[in-house]
Amino acid sequence: MRLHEPFIRWTGALLLLCPYIGAFQYPSKLDVSGSLVVEQLLKLATFSDVPNPAVTRIVFTPNDMKARAYVKDLMQLAGLTLREDAVGNIFGLLAGDGSAEGLVQTGSHTDAIPLAGAYDGTLGVIGGIAALRALSAAGFRPRRGIEVIMFTSEEPTRFSLSCLGSRAMAGVLSAETLARRLDENGTDFLTAATAAGYGRGSTQAMLDAARVKPGSVSSFVELHIEQGPELEANGTSLGIVTAIAAPAALRVRFSGDGGHAGAQLMPRRNDAGLAAAELALAVEAAALGTGAPDTVATAGRVDLAPNTVNSVPREAAVEIDLRDVDESRRDAVLAQILAAAEEIAARRRVRLQTEVANRDAPATCAAEVVAAATAAAEQLGASHARLVSRAYHDALFMAQIAPTGMIFIPCRGGWSHRPDEFASPAHVELGVKALALTLARLAGAAGNPGKAEL
Amino acid sequence: MRLHEPFIRWTGALLLLCPYIGAFQYPSKLDVSGSLVVEQLLKLATFSDVPNPAVTRIVFTPNDMKARAYVKDLMQLAGLTLREDAVGNIFGLLAGDGSAEGLVQTGSHTDAIPLAGAYDGTLGVIGGIAALRALSAAGFRPRRGIEVIMFTSEEPTRFSLSCLGSRAMAGVLSAETLARRLDENGTDFLTAATAAGYGRGSTQAMLDAARVKPGSVSSFVELHIEQGPELEANGTSLGIVTAIAAPAALRVRFSGDGGHAGAQLMPRRNDAGLAAAELALAVEAAALGTGAPDTVATAGRVDLAPNTVNSVPREAAVEIDLRDVDESRRDAVLAQILAAAEEIAARRRVRLQTEVANRDAPATCAAEVVAAATAAAEQLGASHARLVSRAYHDALFMAQIAPTGMIFIPCRGGWSHRPDEFASPAHVELGVKALALTLARLAGAAGNPGKAEL
Numbered sequence: 068m069r070l071h072e073p074f075i076r077w078t079g080a081l082l083l084l085c086p087y088i089g090a091f092q093y094p095s096k097l098d099v100s101g102s103l104v105v106e107q108l109l110k111l112a113t114f115s116d117v118p119n120p121a122v123t124r125i126v127f128t129p130n131d132m133k134a135r136a137y138v139k140d141l142m143q144l145a146g147l148t149l150r151e152d153a154v155g156n157i158f159g160l161l162a163g164d165g166s167a168e169g170l171v172q173t174g175s176h177t178d179a180i181p182l183a184g185a186y187d188g189t190l191g192v193i194g195g196i197a198a199l200r201a202l203s204a205a206g207f208r209p210r211r212g213i214e215v216i217m218f219t220s221e222e223p224t225r226f227s228l229s230c231l232g233s234r235a236m237a238g239v240l241s242a243e244t245l246a247r248r249l250d251e252n253g254t255d256f257l258t259a260a261t262a263a264g265y266g267r268g269s270t271q272a273m274l275d276a277a278r279v280k281p282g283s284v285s286s287f288v289e290l291h292i293e294q295g296p297e298l299e300a301n302g303t304s305l306g307i308v309t310a311i312a313a314p315a316a317l318r319v320r321f322s323g324d325g326g327h328a329g330a331q332l333m334p335r336r337n338d339a340g341l342a343a344a345e346l347a348l349a350v351e352a353a354a355l356g357t358g359a360p361d362t363v364a365t366a367g368r369v370d371l372a373p374n375t376v377n378s379v380p381r382e383a384a385v386e387i388d389l390r391d392v393d394e395s396r397r398d399a400v401l402a403q404i405l406a407a408a409e410e411i412a413a414r415r416r417v418r419l420q421t422e423v424a425n426r427d428a429p430a431t432c433a434a435e436v437v438a439a440a441t442a443a444a445e446q447l448g449a450s451h452a453r454l455v456s457r458a459y460h461d462a463l464f465m466a467q468i469a470p471t472g473m474i475f476i477p478c479r480g481g482w483s484h485r486p487d488e489f490a491s492p493a494h495v496e497l498g499v500k501a502l503a504l505t506l507a508r509l510a511g512a513a514g515n516p517g518k519a520e521l
Numbered sequence: 522m523r524l525h526e527p528f529i530r531w532t533g534a535l536l537l538l539c540p541y542i543g544a545f546q547y548p549s550k551l552d553v554s555g556s557l558v559v560e561q562l563l564k565l566a567t568f569s570d571v572p573n574p575a576v577t578r579i580v581f582t583p584n585d586m587k588a589r590a591y592v593k594d595l596m597q598l599a600g601l602t603l604r605e606d607a608v609g610n611i612f613g614l615l616a617g618d619g620s621a622e623g624l625v626q627t628g629s630h631t632d633a634i635p636l637a638g639a640y641d642g643t644l645g646v647i648g649g650i651a652a653l654r655a656l657s658a659a660g661f662r663p664r665r666g667i668e669v670i671m672f673t674s675e676e677p678t679r680f681s682l683s684c685l686g687s688r689a690m691a692g693v694l695s696a697e698t699l700a701r702r703l704d705e706n707g708t709d710f711l712t713a714a715t716a717a718g719y720g721r722g723s724t725q726a727m728l729d730a731a732r733v734k735p736g737s738v739s740s741f742v743e744l745h746i747e748q749g750p751e752l753e754a755n756g757t758s759l760g761i762v763t764a765i766a767a768p769a770a771l772r773v774r775f776s777g778d779g780g781h782a783g784a785q786l787m788p789r790r791n792d793a794g795l796a797a798a799e800l801a802l803a804v805e806a807a808a809l810g811t812g813a814p815d816t817v818a819t820a821g822r823v824d825l826a827p828n829t830v831n832s833v834p835r836e837a838a839v840e841i842d843l844r845d846v847d848e849s850r851r852d853a854v855l856a857q858i859l860a861a862a863e864e865i866a867a868r869r870r871v872r873l874q875t876e877v878a879n880r881d882a883p884a885t886c887a888a889e890v891v892a893a894a895t896a897a898a899e900q901l902g903a904s905h906a907r908l909v910s911r912a913y914h915d916a917l918f919m920a921q922i923a924p925t926g927m928i929f930i931p932c933r934g935g936w937s938h939r940p941d942e943f944a945s946p947a948h949v950e951l952g953v954k955a956l957a958l959t960l961a962r963l964a965g966a967a968g969n970p971g972k973a974e975l
Contacts, residue, residue, distance in 0.1 A: 459831065
């Protein structure tokens with residue numbers, strides 16, 4: 068056990084006097100500037116395939132590579148020790164003193180769906196780096212190492228698979244599944260990762276290399292914008308997440324015979340696009356039909372072929388996302404949508420293919436992480452509330468590795484996945500400070516092997 | 522007047538004996554091989570952005586340029602005199618003896634919508650060249666020059682405007698309209714045409730140069746597959762077109778607020794994709810609602826944004842094609858669809874933009890062309906029937922320049938705009954022969970300035 072002597076001497080008296088030392092010591096010492104973090108988020112936003120404020124950044128494209136370089140620069144400027152794994156997850160470590168087992172990890176993603184904004188995911192990466200930098204600058208030395216992660220491809224845009232990096236770390240992604248998910252050009256993930264300087268000899272070897280060793284992570288906490296309206300509506304500054312809703316994704320393909328839009332008379336048609344239209348409306352009806360506000364279902368992606376004004380659609384591929392905090396209710400909605408697809412296909416004489424692309428279990432946040440985040444919020448004197456995360460996060464899969472939690476800050480209008488996504492610099496600053504204090508509590512302060520730490 | 526002396530000497534006796542010389546002379550002399558024409562069509566099909574049998578060939582792309590080079594090669598091999606105009610229409614001339622005014626023109630297009638087949642349009646170009654070659658090889662010398670045309674961009678795929686080349690020739694395309702129709706990359710037609718070696722200093726100059734001089738064309742006839750089921754169903758070999766249905770195109774854009782598919786609860790949504798789904802179904806209902814088999818309406822193109830599984834669609838652009846042989850009934854359906862779009866937008870709280878992209882008048886085929894084609898069919902001993910063309914053709918705009926008609930051959934299942942589009946070599950051969958004899962009648966035989974010619 069290596070203790071940092073001047074620090075211990077400096078804080079010795081306080082440690083003796085105060086069972087909850089961080090409560091008055093750290094907020095004043097944590098050097099976090101919300102406006103600087105926002106500046107970095109907006110800098111990151113410039114690495115985009117479309118003009119800002121919209122952001123499009125797809126895994127392993129040139130703009131994603133620029134974002135990665137920028138994240139690594141920030142990690143190095145913060146004095147963190149860099150490493151990258153086989154699927155392209157990037158890690159920045161604030162070393163611990165080795166007196167306790169396992170790393171405390173935080174992080175999120177920097178990829179962005181088409182026409183998204185500057186805050187989703189990026190806050191947890193840029194803010195995570197800022198949190199570690201602030202802890203380090205405050206002279207805090209953790210017992211456990213604290214690591215900030217930029218996860219690869221949380222968004223499903225390119226390979227139709229969300230949370231790719233964290234699924235790989237958790238070992239819940241099979242080589243067969245991953246190899247089958249090709250991008251629009253028919254490229255598989257291994258090929259794209261290899262071109263980006265990651266990868267291994269095979270998809271299996273890459274996944275084996277990325278998988279986290281059991282026991283090597285002691286806890287995980289992710290900072291994120293809420294992506295929902297509750298915090299803002301209630302004037303609450305911080306959300307402590309207690310559970311992450313259970314997402315499922317369904318792909319449906321209708322195939323008809325197409326034909327010329329002028330010459331193919333109406334009774335002879337089996338228009339795949341109209342089958343897709345009916346299905347999209349059935350998805351909405353199924354979600355509304357539960358009567359529960361927590362049920363959401365979306366036909367977010369529809370691709371027609373040939374998709375030209377003068378041709379009857381021959382193919383229609385629909386991708387459907389559905390979520391609920393109640394897994395059995397979600398699965399009932401899924402079954403209802405599948406039944407609707409069958410009924411529509413039969414009635415419209417189109418062929419039908421369906422695939423449940425994923426049906427993940429919900430995650431319950433760990434009591435110890437919820438407690439640490441709650442204590443951090445109280446230490447900061449910030450209003451806070453317990454929330455369910457309806458959005459999908461890398462935390463969902465990190466929960467399969469280690470006790471996990473999330474911290475939310477309000478975002479304007481609850482908007483996300485939009486160019487006008489926005490969180491105030493004050494909330495950003497509060498979120499980063501709460502993250503830093505939560506991480507410090509989970510990692511433990513060197514020289515204070517005892518209880519609640521800091 | 523220059524007469525071809527040996528030809529006149531050779532046929533002199535027959536001309537005296539027979540008032541209807543072509544009836545026994547030309548069919549035996551017309552050297553047309555249906556299988557050779559099909560071979561050329563399948564060769565042309567190889568210039569495709571997708572693997573055959575599907576064909577995708579978009580104006581001024583590398584494959585379109587290869588198709589143009591191939592068409593020019595075939596024209597030259599057929600002994601035709603080549604020229605190209607400012608919008609990229611390609612012309613191959615079999616010279617006349619100058620004893621009658623105006624050119625007789627034929628032709629069609631070689632561009633192909635995504636995932637189309639090998640016969641739509643291409644037959645009228647490759648078959649037109651074969652017809653002129655056969656007339657020339659038979660020693661036929663026309664009074665009027667006969668010209669085969671490959672029209673630029675009959676399909677609306679790239680610039681959202683069908684029959685671009687023939688509209689330009691007819692002078693019914695304004696520079697303002699054309700300049701506003703950008704492709705997916707924001708490129709305008711002039712820029713694309715210039716890069717392909719066509720174009721002029723401005724869109725207006727280009728259109729002025731492409732416009733046909735009044736009186737310079739005496740008639741136009743287009744050979745095409747039927748793109749409908751009637752000929753095949755009735756066992757008829759040739760269709761003589763009497764009218765071309767009146768097409769209209771409507772563009773509708775719904776804009777909502779989007780949001781995250783997990784976090785945006787159902788009551789807060791204004792999903793543009795669901796508005797598009799309802800509109801597509803309203804388009805179908807409006808077409809069926811007339812009770813007339815000739816009314817067709819299609820939501821052939823739907824583009825969502827951001828079009829990703831985990832985002833509520835924020836934008837939905839729908840392109841609608843509607844046609845009818847009865848212009849007022851078609852316009853009533855158009856009004857009904859526009860009203861549905863307004864009702865849907867109001868109810869779903871999405872913003873609405875609509876644009877009637879085109880609303881063309883139907884064309885009536887000229888009695889003299891119908892008569893010539895009918896005589897040609899009878900001369901060939903082929904079964905024939907009068908038909909309405911429900912599909913859109915360059916002939917629709919050529920009808921504004923000169924007396925116009927069309928000849929159809931059967932296609933399998935009435936299918937078109939599909940990879941399995943097919944016409945038999947026997948029908949191809951018959952169609953090309955009928956076209957040749959029709960053109961010969963319309964052009965007149967040198968040395969026979971009198972009546973029905975050949």
